[in-house]
Amino acid sequence: MKNRYPFFLSFFLLAVAVGFAQGSSEYTGGMKVKLNEDGSKYFRIISWAQFWAQHSDNESLNSFGNEESDLNFSMRRARVLMYAQVSDKFLILTHFGLNSQNANNLNPVGESDSSQLFFHDVWGQWSLSNNHAVGGGLHYWNGISRLNNQSTLNMLTLDNNRQSWATIGLSDQFARHMGVYFKGKFDRLQYRVAINEALTNGLDVNGIPAIDDATYNGREILGSKDAGKNYAGYFDYHFLDQESNFLPYKVGSYLGGKEVFNIGAGFFYHPNGSVSLDDNNDFQGEDVAIFAVDAFYDAPVGDKGAAITAYATYQNNDYGTNFTLGQTYETGSMLYGHVGYVLPRENTNLKIQPYLSLSSRSIDAIDDNATRYGIGGNLYLSGHNSKISLEYSNQKYGNLDAVGTLTLQAMIYL
Known part of the structure; x- marks a missing residue:
């Protein structure tokens, strides 16, 4: 680690001390x-913000040949979500905000693309029965895996x-598709399936197809008749406590508040x-065909607030022949x-949660692998409503040098 890392460690320890002093209680946000x-008709507003201080040992130069800083600040997320239950048959949800705003994409008068608020979700839903519903709009009822439906309010790791x-960004707008979905449950089996429009102006819109290299811009090149729609689904069976599927956002860690064991496929x-x-x-x-299987476990341990959270998934990605884009999307497979x-404590209002994450990806285009591990911890001052996270990650892509990154996050969710 470089010499700025002790700054992060000192800041984190100071935050721990402050947290012990204030001993705030957990509460439900929104x-x-x-x-x-009788409250059967209502609306709820939720707001959250995640601020990052990040140090990376990936040295880079600006366009004038001068060295870029290895310590940077950013607003990872700033969001507002509102949903209204206007009757027991109808629900409407809107969700807007900013992502990954930093000094390089700020605008002097807030008019650049990165400075603009945009809708993440806008969808309405109609109940078909007590356990089944249909909805439509710009929605987050995704397929593939639990993590493809992850809430950003209560992640175990620093980020998804x-x-x-x-x-x-390949077929959707920030993980949301425009389409129609069905969701519900049969006893302990929950499901979500969707028929969606594919994005025309995707991240690979300027990709150039080759004989042995595919690009993800079929709707733009082939037209919406042949390449305009996509289909998604996720199914999970709940062996212990059943989770809510009222909203699409999957919980990352219950901190021992439930005893959950699910297996899923999508x-x-x-x-x-x-x-x-x-x-x-x-x-x-x-x-393009992607499928995954996964398992999630979350449960209290003992009677002093300890808890364990564990998740594992295998995902197979076929984006086309030798597809690769930005060291992020590749045809191949992934284990994660x-x-x-959560450490046991007499004062269960304040929680400390160390964690470890690991991923390994096979990449057809380079006939090699990519690996990443993260080690960190969460300090919960008031559950997920107020927490501080510190994580060191190390990523190795093919034969490139490994890149280490240390990130400190402060989050408030109201």
Whole structure:
């Protein structure tokens, strides 16, 4: 580690000391406003912000050849979510905010793309029965895995495993698709399935197809008739306590508040989503197919507030022949897992949770692997509503040098 790392460690220890001193209690975030006397009609507003201080040993230069700072600050997320239950049959949700705003993409008068608030979710839902519903709009009822449906309010690790958001910016807008979904449960089996439009202006919109290299811009090149729709689903069986599927956002850690053991499986299928060239240099569509299986466990341990959270997944990614984009999306496979443990304490209002994460990816395009591990901890001052996280991660991609990053996060969720 470089010489600035002790600054982060000192700051984290200071935060621990402050947390012990204040001993704040846990509470449920959000503001609920009743629209009738019995509260059956209401709306709720939730707001959260995540601020990062990050040090990386990946040295880089600016366009003038001068060295860039290895210590940077950013607003990882700033969000507002509101949903309204106007009757027992109808729900509407809106969710907007900013992501990854930093000194390089700030604008003097707040007019750049990165400075603008945008809608993450806007969808309405109609109940078909007590256990089943249909909805439509810009939605987050995703397929593939639990992590592709991850809430950003209550993650165990510093952030979600990036490759688990497997379609973000390729066929969707920030992990949300425009489409129609069905969700519900049969006893202990929960499901969510969706038919969606694919994004035209995706991250690979300027990709150039080749005979042995596919690009993910099928809708733009082949047209929406042949490459416009995609299909997704996720199914999980709940062996112990059943989780809520009222909203699509999966909980990262219950901190021992539930005893949960689920196994799941999911998919994403986009016919002709990618494009390559045939032997005559004509465009040919290639189907994008991603599937995963996973398991999630969260339970209290003993009677002093200790708890364990564990998750593991295998994901197979077929984005087309030798597809790769930005060391993030590749045709290949992935194994990922994490585990965290809330330390036992007499004062259970304040929680300390060390954790470890590990991922290994095979990458067809470079005939090599990528690995990443993260080791860190969460200090919960008031559950997920107020926490401080510190994580060191190390990522190795193919034959490139490994890059280590230390990140300190302060989060408030109201």
